[in-house]
Amino acid sequence: MRFKISILLFLLSVGTIIAQMRKWTLEECIIYALENNITIDQFELDLENAKIDKSDALGNMLPGLNFQNTTQASTGLILDPTTNGFVTGTIFSTGGNLTSSVTLFDGLRNIHSLNRAKLNELANQYRLENLEDDISLNVANSYLSILSNKEALKVAQAQYAVTVEDLKRTRELVESGVLPRGDLLEIEATAATQEQTIVNNENLVLLSRIALAQLLQITDYENFDIASEEFNVPPADILKYSPKVIFDKALTFRRDVKFSETNVALAEKDLQIARGVSYPTINAFMNYNTRYSDQTRDPITGEKIAWRDQLWINDGISYGAQVNIPIFNGFSTRNGIKRAKISVEQARLQLDQTKLDLENTINQAYVDVENTAKAYEATQKTLEARRLAYDYTKSRFDVGLINAFDFSQAQARVDNAEAEVIRNKYNYIFRIKVL
Known part of the structure; x- marks a missing residue:
């Protein structure tokens, strides 16, 4: 028994270690976010409801069929349902009705309702897909962060390692009397500043990891981490096209635009349904009924007629049609049509607003890509120049031509330039993905 418990504890500990060692890729983060997002789950339920509504609309166009049975026992002066005569005594009777009805014409409301249900299902699908796109983009942005x-942390650590070597060499030169003690203090101050930069970058890594974990709804922040993926700067081929060309293309596939377009079609169907209320409604029906009574007797022999025979003797069929013509209903039909017209205009205005927002977003994204591309290129050139200046300054510092303060300033400029390159690199990657 102890052996089994030990094995179980060992397997649990191994599983915990494996879970802690797991590194999430971007694809895994996006898939997990889409599978575990509460809003997505709610939208998926809305989509399922829309599918049920479509089934309801289809069912409303089909004939209805209902069966009704009444069985009773009565004592005293009672009405015999088979003869419609009053008798005294105890009667056991039963009767059944099978009724079918169908709507022949209702101002095409059933047809419009079915088409509306189909559009509503499509609208919910677009809404769900648009949310998935937004979540994927947010996860990608957080991942790149x-x-x-x-x-940036790796760069800071590498820079600190170089400074530590400079610090050792400077200390030896100071102790041998080659350099003044002020140079050593300056290098020590630079090392302390870089240590603080490392601490700040470690905090930024932790905070960005927590932000992504919260986005994925993962509570184990300490063990959550991402894989060390390499993201090269993609080519900006999209800048070959103008914002107008990109906008026209986006109109053909953007889910938010499709969603707004479908809402216009939904509002138009609601208007057709509202107008259909003012038309006459024609329904057809057919009814088959039969009954049995234990008091029914053969008029010749006086014997009770059997239950099965009575069902055939006492049955009957009725059928017909019913016309309902609306004449006046307190302005409700007319006001319903007016409200539906207003809804159509509101949906069209929302579509125009969605397109306008998309066009503004594309123009802004286009400018962002151009600006970040220039900024990224400029920071690369700046870093190259800072490194050359640093190498020149270091060579002069090594032979004692400049003091430690000037040398630390040159190194700080390189540190800042490298940090700017990293920031602009990932900002540029994300802006291209957005566009």
Whole structure:
């Protein structure tokens, strides 16, 4: 028994270690976010309801069929349902009705309702897909933020390692009397500043990891981490096209636009349904009924007629049609049509607003890509120049031509330039993905 418990504890500990060692890729983060988002679950339920509504609308166009049975026992002066005569005594009777009805014409409301249900299902699908796109983009942005902070941390740590070597060499030169003690203090101050930068970058990595974990609804922040994926700067081929061309293309597939377009079609169907209320309604029906009574007797022999025979003797069929013509209903029909017209105009205005927002977003994204591309290129050139200046300054510092303060300033400029390159790199990658 102890052996089994030990094995179980060992397997649990191994499982915990494996879970802690797991590194999430971007694809895994997006898939997990889509599978565990509460709003997505709610939208999926709305979509299921829309499918049920479509089934209801289809069922309303089909004939209805209902069966009704009444069985009773009566004592005293009672009405015999088979003869419609009063008798005294105890009667056991039963009767059944099978009724079918169908709507022949209702101002095409059933047809419009079915088409509306189909559009509503499509609208819910677009809404769900649009939410999935937004979540995927948010996860990607948060993921890239972690990578950017991690890369900045690595750079800071590498710079600190170089400073530590400079610090050792400077201390030896100071102790041998080659350099003044002020140079050592300056290098020590630079090392302390870089240590603080490392601490700040570690905090940024932790905070960005927590932000992504919260977005994924993962509570184990301490063990959550992402894989060290390499994201190269993609080519900006999309800048070959103008914002107008990109906008026209986006109109053909953007889910938010499709959703707004479908809402216009839904409002138009609601208007058709409202207008259908003012038309006459024609229904057809057919009814088959039969009955049995234990008091029914053969008029010749006086014997009770059997239950099965009575069902055939006492049965009957009725059928017909019913016309309902609306004449006046307190302005409700007319006001319903007016409200439906207003809803159509509101849906069209919302569609125009959605297109306008999309066009503004594309123009802004286009400018962002151009600006971040220039900024990224400029920071790369700046970093190259800062490194050359640093190498020149270091060579002069090594031979004692400049003091430690000037040398630390050159190194700080390189540190800042490298941090700017990293920030602009990932900002540029994300802006291209947005566009």
